[in-house]
Amino acid sequence: MSDTTEAGLNEEWVRPRPGRTGYRNDLLLALALAIGTTISLVLFRATGTFSDTPGWQSTLWIVAVTMPLALRRRWPEAVAVVSSLAFAAAYVFETGEFLFSQICLFVAIYSVGAWGRNRKVATIVRAVIVSGMLAWVFWQLVYYSAVQDYLPELPREGSLSPYLAYGLINIITNLLYFGGAWFFGDSAYRSARAKALLEQRTVELAAERERTKQQAVALERLRIARELHDVVAHHVSVMGVQAGAARRVLERDPAQASRSLSAIEQNARSAVDELHLLLGTLRSEQPEPGAAPAHQSSSTRGIEQLPELVADAEAAGLPVTLSVIGEARGVPGGVSLSLFRVAQEALTNARKHGGGGARADLRVRYLAEAVELEVSDTGVGASARGGAARATNSASGSGLGHIGMRERVAAVGGRIEIGPRARGGYLVRAQFPIAPALVSTSPINGEPASADND
Incomplete structure (x- = not known):
């Protein structure tokens, strides 16, 4: 494949949607995460975290944060937006848990990079989500730095205070979290595109081999036809002329008729010898080292x-x-x-x-x-x-x-x-x-x- 074709594929290629097996696997993944989120939520409530939240509200939150992932490869951008809003709702409405919900958000952002069909839209959606999440984290750290009752065990004084160190750790953790989802999503998309390119090259090479094979067969048939024409036409033409001459003088000049018949015999032998040599060359699958090409040695x-x-x-x-x-x-x-x-x-x-x-x-x-x-x-x-x-x-x-x-x-x-x-x-x-x-x-x-x- 030429560089132009490859560049065109890189620019125009759209990752195809998965089949029924892929969607079934996504549904199973969403159900597994829903079960894990439910167990984690029960454990978090047992520790006293968001324990006053009504059960129906927690149930709706579990559905909102996990079940959209069943459609993550069909509508990845919409799923990422819904998962992000559900993740934020856990803090705003003081419901949910902080373990499986983060896994769900990571998978949602990853899916946008891996399965987004419009790369510009995929980039914009991820940029908005990641920017919003980081801005939210940064605002919380700044806001609670003035609230002494929030993490009172972390003093705020000093150029590198314990609270500042805590904030930097949070920022670095979020950068690695969102950066990993972005990077691995794009890597999956590039890998799928490279695989498609390789498959297309394989198909083109197979087609090229078939065309080359057909051309080789056609050229060989043409060469055989040319050799047969050259060998047969000349000798048969001579034999026809000599046979006609022998027939005309057979009764009045037997000696001349005999010479014509001898010429016919000689040309017939020559034609047979050349045909044998030609057929022997065509049957030779492994030519001897140093032998001339068939079109020269036939x-x-x-x-x-x-x-x-x-x-x-x-x-x-x-x-x-x-x-x-x-x-x-x-x-x-x-x-x-x-x-x-x-x-x-x-x-x-x-x-x-x-x-x-x-x-x-x-x-x-x-x-x-x-x-x-x-x-x-x-x-x-x-x-x-x-x-x-x-x-x-x-x-x-x-x-x-x-x-x-x-x-x-x-x-x-x-x-x-x-x-x-x-x-x-x-x-x-x-x-x-x-x-x-x-x-x-x-x-x-x-x-x-x-x-x-x-």
Whole structure:
């Protein structure tokens, strides 16, 4: 997840309400605190504290200070206000007790921080409650400092009198009390938000893994389809041409028919061998250390096999001239395979669409930082077939073969041009980047220059 998404979640996230189990637990908590408050109240009354308060008043106070906590996660702000007023009523109306009522107030203020859906409102409500309580404590300490009958055992004289120390202890205790409720409430909210963020990240990562998996499957299917097209289309096309030739000359020229059948057999064996190699590569789950990637090693074909490709094309009835321009040098396996497959597809198309009497030229040029393949033919394809399908589809590269050529060239960082020539025929020109050739110069003493020389 990006930082922007995370920041957006931090600003907009609202803690979801608990389920029925959460509300049931809150009700049980409120009942438990009500029972504890009742027992504590009885004990306080036994000590003489607020012992004159009517029973019904004490009962109403117990309900007011404890039972709203059953809704502390649904309406935390309202519960905190009610609990605070009930807590103050214990002093104003001289009823209640001072143990469980403080626990109830702590839980109420904590719940505002932990479950408040509007953070600004939660902050304001807590600030008002805490400020009011601290102001009340401070006012009581100041007021009773002048009342000598209140805690007479604590003298008021001196810079740090016992009464002043008592007052400071009360203030520090209340600061820790309210500060703890505030801090732990906010911590619970942050923890819930972090958990939600982690869950969202987990969901997004799972979705991303699924998308990656689907993309990998799609790319693998595309690679398999491209390999099958390149392997099968060429050989089957040659076999179809040779079979037709054998059928036409079978009676009048058995020797030629036999040569055509031999070519069919050779192409069939070649196709089967390449298919076996392709399937073996696809079945290999654990490639050997140092082995080339599957898209580079799925065929033994490469630039060295171009003469064989030319021979197959000529045997199928398409005259081809092979030219190598420049000094030949090593070509990476992936580039070599792609160059061979592009040449194979171009010659197959020339044979299928070029028409009778078509010729093809296959040129390989070694440039400074690239190797260029050019396959042109003199066919009249579209007009000879009585339509413009070839010219239209080929120019845009919409055929499966042309798509495969473009993908192969793009996969190794090259570029390709496909389209009809102005003077007739068709042209496929692809350029593949390779390592630049080292230019050797001879120094004055006649020794060959080293690549390390300056």
